[in-house]
Amino acid sequence: MTDTAYALRQVQLFANLTNEQLNWLVAQGTQLLLQQGDTLVKQGEPADHFYVLLVGELEFTTKEFGNQEVYVINLEPGSFFGPELFLLDIPVYLGTGRVVRDSHLFRLEEKAFWHVLGRYPLLARGVLRATARLWQNYEEVLQHHGKLNALGILSAGLAHELNNPAAALSRGVEHLEKIFQVLPSLALKLHQQLTQEQLTFLTDLPRDATAQAKSALSVAVLTQSNREDEVTEWLESNGISNGWQLAPTLVEAGLDPQWLDTIVKQVPLKSLGDVLAWLEATLSGVLLLSEIKQGSARISELVNAVKEYSYMDRAPLQKVDAHEGLESTLKILGCKLKSEVVVIREYDSHLPHIHVYGSELNQVWTNLIDNAIDAMDGQGQIRVRTAREEECILVEIADNGPGIPLEIQSRIFEPFFTTKDIGKGTGLGLDIVRRIVVGQHKGSIRIFSHPGDTRFQVRLPINLSDFS
Template identity: 40%
Template sequence: MSNQTQSVQTKPICKISDAVFAKLRTVSILSTLNDEELRCLEGAQEIHLEKDGVLARQGEVAHYFWILLDGELSVMQAVAEGKEMKLAPIPSGTAFGEVPLLSNTPNLVSVRAKESADLLQFDEEAFWKLMTSCPGVRKSILGNMAMRIQKLQSIAVQQEKMASLGTLAAGLMHELNNPGAAARRAASQLRENLMRLHELSAKFSKTEMSHEQKQCMFDLQEHALAAKQPLRLNSLEQSDAEEALAEWMEEANIENAWKMAPTLVSIGIDAKELECAREEFAGPIFSDALSWLAALVSSMQLVGTIEESIGRVSDLVLAVKSYAYEGKGQRQTVDINNSIHATLVILGHKFREKEIVVEKELAPDLPIFQALCSGLNQIWTNVLDNAIDAASQHGHIKIRTWVEKTLHDGRPEICISISDNGSGIPTECQAHIFDPFYTTKPMGVGTGIGLGIVHRIVEQNGGVIHFASEPGSTEFVVRLPIDNVPPKEQSS
């Protein structure tokens, strides 16, 4: 006898006794059999199992089929970290063990006696004799097996749904962290700006201002308020403009010139447009005037960031919904460059924390994209977030957009490339990188949901995404068809 039944006392029986025969009548799967059909069960071994005695161990090769006549058995399944999970017990009058024998698989669970138990045991030879020479018994066993497999599948599906729901919820919380943190940070900075504006307004109210000075301030304010969103400059253009304006402001003895220059450049203000203020405001009041203007511009942009962050929360929920359910979003027009810029704003603090250099080459004539589902900006969020995690301190990330005629029928595509100089994706992981819930990050850092969502959104918009990775260089390229049409329209 195998070591899986070391605590089992066995007694061969050639003929079923009246007492055992009466107990077999209580076995549910045998209840429809007549006396002659039940006699097919002769030749089994009668087994007595003491309390806590082991009948079968998970993972071992299956050798027996059992019918529990008296007592109750515990069913245990091994889970993580060497622990066991208790499943539904086996009551008396149950036949079991046929599934691993018929499917030629190891035992899926461990079975031990919850209390002392009496069973009939059929070895493989006796079991297959039953299956070949006893049609009534065979029908009962196969019917029981089908019912048990169906129940196991139902349990497995339910467990998978619950696991997926838990992972999906955890992933959503992870992804909501970026816009949530951005909104909170922007609100805090906005409060500081409002206090600064209040201080400067109080200072101006005590200063006698000429009509020309008031008109100059009004014109600059109009310029600031007319800018609906920051300019989209390539990295080199933006750097040159900021440096030129900061140097001009320093020559004019402006406090915090290098801090204010990026804000003013973002709405298209250069030294030429500030000449009126320099002429009208003498001495320290000129610095106060520009500080007031920068605070106003920054406040407007922070309001935009808060709006974008709150909108991104809604987009994230819709993106997860589109991942979990195969649905169709409403068609909408999307400016890809604006979408990418908004994502850079949302993730700005992560770039600053690692002092990552971001290089942008955004095509100025990029056509508007007709999106078929919402959440398009989630593509950039997840790919850039991964790039930031992969990049080292003082790393480099490059973003490019362009139009290219790459489709087989000559139709143009909008192309978006995001690359980093990080450690790269391990070769053994690359085939699974878009699989749902697959992640190469440590536990608690990544959920594996991000790139699964990315792949789904790209496909729903008629596009493709591919990547190339090696140590020191990883690039993701997204290609989206310009004249995008829904699948039904394409087939009609």
């Protein structure tokens, strides 16, 4: 018996083969001697060999989340891989295998592998048993990372959405500090220049200007620019040399030359510059406080969206409003739903609350909406529709992207099946959707797709406890 045949006998799968059978098996394959650091197989390459590790150690990783390598499993002597891909008709390797310790492997081509199983049917049981264990391990790891990937999408979106209001708060506080440094000296200067009657007029001026600012409507950029030119011209004609600095705030507050004329009638021309500088600083503070209030409200809104999304502080199974879950998901994915993606809501206002696992269900909306955005390459239209159908509710998420080819529609819910490039998709997103909808919630999910119209329809029982 050859050394390779002897090594194969140490593998449980081949332990019961005779010497003659082992020698025949060795003749069907080839041997590989690899050194530490060598790559045995690469993710995405054709899966066309059956490998048995006789000596050494292998590590498998997968690159499914951007450029991040995700650890999957280490294989020790006696392990084998390849048949799990043959049996599930997966044409490419789902991960990359690298040599951790110098290794000796036995390799069979796929055709030879099937020939061996045909000749020795007893091997099939061992192959299936070992394959099931390996596949379960691989699937559990990638499902875990698939959920982490969904969390990563949400975290990135939330960080992006929080950045703008947080930055606005920081800028607002910084500018307010400068204003508070300037206002006291301006107020003291005016107190020394003006009469009591004129000071009384100024006392009411910020109130009137603030009321004008609060009622001012947002205008187009071109209109804003034209109004600033008008106010700058008015200021210069009244002897204000730095009018171009004051004009933007005055216009943003809704003040125009006619309104400013009322000030000229009440204060000396020599004090007009100081009065307008004081007024501009006061209005800047008011406008900044408004921005800070809006930024704080936006942060609070996002925090509430996360709370609604995760259903924090609630029992896992609860009555929820499906619309709230959809809306919180849309808010958190806001960074991907910019002006180039239009969201159309067709909500049934009489939709009943449903008895579900809220946070898990929101993973469904996240995967489906995120897939729709990716399918349209970030440009297009997403339609979210809800309706009641007897004792179920329907949630339909549709996009007007290129569609899913008919020949692969039956496979899109299979684990690890993906149409995305390597590193951009795990093939687990829709598998997770199916497990949550069908497995956890006793519902159903269907797809209808052709170019320009892809619809995922999720149906959920209103009262899940009826199925307990």
